[in-house]
Amino acid sequence: MARANDEAAELVQELADLLSITGGEAFKVRAYEKAARAIAGHPEDIAALDLEGLRRIPNVGAAIAKKIADYNATGTIRQVEELRAEIPAGVRALTSIPTLGPKKAMAVYEELGVSSVPELARAIEDGRLRGLRGFGAKTEENILRGIELMRRAGDRVLVDTAMGLASDIVAALSRVDGCRRCVYAGSLRRMRETIGDLDVLAASDDPGPIMAAFTALPQVAEVIARGDKKTSVRTVKGLQVDLRVVPPEAWGAALQYFTGSRQHNVRIRERAVRAGLKLSEYGLFSASEEDGGLIVSATEEEVYARLGLPWIPPTLREDSGEIEAALDGTLPRLVTEEDLRGDLHSHTDLTDGTASLEDMVAAAEARGLEYFAITDHAPDLFMQRMTDEKALAQREAIRALQARHPGMTLLHGTELNIGPDGGVDWDADFLAGFDVCVASVHSHFTQTTAEATRRLLRACENPHVHVIGHPTARLIGRRAPLDADWDEVFRACARTGTALEIDCFPDRLDLPADLIRRARRFGVKFAIDSDAHAVGHFRNVRYGVGTAQRGWLTPEDVINAWPLDRLRAFLGGETPA
Incomplete structure (x- = not known):
């Protein structure tokens, strides 16, 4: 964008x-x-x-x-x-x-x-x-x-802001003569939800032109430090960006070194020391004074392999059990954007979206989705002006539109409002007509722990609620999450077969990664949803997937990575053949 x-x-x-x-x-x-x-x-x-x-x-x-x-x-x-x-x-x-x-x-x-x-x-x-x-x-x-x-929050920025800046910088430096490779690393590669500073890594035999191009970028307001190996700048928006240029043959070691969290890298270096090796951004070396020679450095895979580990996905490199899982062969096959077959939460201009039903469906089809749910707001959010009649008319419009999009199944859904007591819009008979019901908290964010927990439990126990949307209701840096007993909520979701959403909006990324991992231990299933209110919002899915990966999710954990017949069975509709 x-x-x-x-x-x-x-x-x-x-x-x-x-x-x-x-x-x-x-x-x-x-x-x-x-x-x-x-x-x-x-x-x-x-x-x-x-x-x-x-x-x-x-x-x-x-x-x-x-x-x-x-x-x-x-x-x-x-x-x-x-x-x-x-x-x-x-x-x-x-x-x-x-x-x-x-x-x-x-x-x-x-x-x-x-x-x-x-x-x-x-x-x-x-x-x-x-x-x-x-x-x-x-x-x-x-x-x-x-x-x-x-x-x-301090001076940190949301992941999409950092990604936009990093993508521009990487694209510009990749065009410099002599630049062999260029990527972002650090916390952005790990897909942290907020970023304190950017790490950019380039490979070249001649760092000078790349460093000169970097300091001349229009985004740069101040050069903090300049050198042949590392240059640091501050952008016009205040974010610090560190560029490191390494020889091409050291690429893998450098990428590993500058991607992992501090704790992850300490653990990796400890393994190197125990094996009689030294690890730096230039490679894995023998620690012996006699030879001290380079052993491996070209790829991340060979660095990890020489230390007795499989390659560890960047989003897991936080020293949160990934090294132990790598050693015992239980690293998950993480869900990817390509695994997602559908999207179960989106809005049109019938409520607070900015694009028409036709435009949203066409954009979903262009993404290659197999199924797509339209879930405009229900009437309890009175400012969205939804009525029974509008909902039913939209259902008919979706059925008519289905004939023009035979390659993708359209689902008519709704985003219900979870009231302060856990009740939702519409009665059971009306709700039964929707293919999928997402229920979300949109008000009363400062309830006590007991009140917030009861509220979410009641919503989970409603047989017509399939997904709890942006469950903590947080807005990163702007609104604190609900203060609920999340283990009780996770038990309820597992018991009732209610999925928890990972909302892809960069200021939500809700459920957060730490709670995703806790919920997974209870057997909870998840939906990675765009919550798109405009065609351009579909680009946010990458951030939701990154958050899901940080929560160790596999395609098996994500209901919209399933084939449609299995999804329908989960939603209580058709039984898979």
């Missing part, structure tokens, strides 16, 4: 936030928010679109199209710059706190003179918010949780 789409979407979303702070009309704020989602998910590069092309983006009218054209011409949106100047910087800083909305940010600024996150934390500790209208003990608790989320 072109960087222009992401940057323009960020600016339009910021415009919505700034208008909220200044008391802008609610319908305008919602319009900008919808447009931001549509721009981010649009499959075409907006930088190449004229005004007419911009207006063809869903939810982008004439006024917003002019603002995007403004961005294409100047790199910014004038109204955003004007509002930034109008609104105190302190208020803008406060709005970055999860759980603190723009109106409350303005209130603490105007009433208490609080203009920074540390000042707000101190004001809460001193009890100064208690006298403000709309602020109570629960509000204070939520704000403190939001501040803690910010603190933990």
